Amino acid sequence: MRIAAIDFGGTAVKLGVFDSRTLVAQEEIAIGEAGVDLASVADRVGRLLDGAEPAALGIAVPGIVDESGSSLLAAHGKYADLHGVDLRAWSREQFGVAATVENDARAALIGEMVAGSARGARDAALIVLGTGIGTAAALDGRIVRGAHGHGGILGGHVTVDVLGPRCTCGNIGCAEALASTWALAADARAGRLDLGPALAARLAEDGAIGIRDLVETRDEAESQSLLERYISVWAAAVVTHCHAFDPEVVVLTGGVLRSADAILPALRETVHQNLWSSSFRPAFVVPEDPSASVMRGIAALAADPDPLDLSEGQS
Structure with a gap:
């Protein structure tokens, strides 16, 4: 059974x-200033x-999915040309099957619970540290969605500094506004950071860091201080997520985790120190192939509306 998966990511x-659950072909389309071209996506x-005609098709989007499960309702600063587009209908027209549309962090968590680093867990949380900060949660084998589709996925938009900057989402002092790649x-x-010579040279050469x-x-004091502050912000977001959902395992993924050796030990220690005294200290796992988590999850969801059915005998 062939299943197609589309992941509208931050940079591609x-x-x-x-x-079935084996990835047999993949590629990426870079996102330019003109935004995404659905005709090009369909062609690729x-x-x-x-x-081959797909038996199912899944689409993951970096924002809120509308209540009908057919379109991207809101993703601040991302994919404005996709807002309100009926992706289920688009998929039916292009491939003969109506797409399953889901938030990308939820899809990533499904992918890791189905066949990845959180396989077998029934209560799990996911934190994506990348261009922004995405989150998702599962309780007793069910993905948290909430009454209006916002449940569990706004953990990067918890206030960690009431005197902090206004985030693109409209809130004040969000974790994402303080410690994400875009921030x-x-x-x-904007010159709001104290940079050491090496980091300043990289900024001058590349225009971004x-x-x-x-x-x-x-090894520069300025970079070390900034990295420590970022880890503190990430830890605050993880602690809040753990307090809200009480997971047995926390999946940490995203581009930041390419530097897991330098980040994960301090992040884990800070989270465990700051959790409520009687809270369970969850295991922290990092996917072996985080770039495939979203596609794996959205494909599993497209093939089965309840892919986390972990009843005895389910593979």
Whole structure:
């Protein structure tokens, strides 16, 4: 059974074709200033399918999905040209099957619970540290969605500083506004950060800096101080998520985790120190292939509306 998956990511659109749960073909489309071209996406997916008709198709989007499960309702600063587009109908027109549309962090958590680092867990949380900060949660084998589709996915928009900057979402002092890749780049360009010589040279050369630049220049006091502040903000978001959902395992993923050796030990220690005294200290796991988590999850959801059915005998 061929299942097509489309992941509208922060910097690229990832495309994949699965045979059952095995990824058999994939590629990426870079996102330019003009935004995403759905006609090009359809053409590339068709090539990956190589003439086969998909039995199902899943689409992951970086924001809120409307109550009908057909379109991207809101994603601040992202994919404005997709807002309100009926992606289920688009999929039916292009491929003969109505797409399953879901938030990308939820899809990533499903992917890790179905066949990844959180396999077998019934209560799990996911934190995506990348361009922004995305989150998701599952309780007793069910993905948290809430009454209006916002449940569990706004953990990057918890206030960690009531005197902090206004976030793109409209809230004040969000974790994402203080310690995300986009916030780092914006603050650096605006001259709001104290940068050491090496980090300043990278900014001058590339016009932007990312978390990996902080890690690679952490022998400079300025970079080390900034990295420690970011880890504190991430830890605050994780603690809040754990207090809200009480997971047995926390999946940490996203581009920041490419530097897991430099970040994960301090992050785990800070979270465990700051959790409520009687709270369970969850295990922290990092996916082996985080780039495939979303596609794996959205494909599983497209094939089965209840992919986390972990009853005895389910593989």
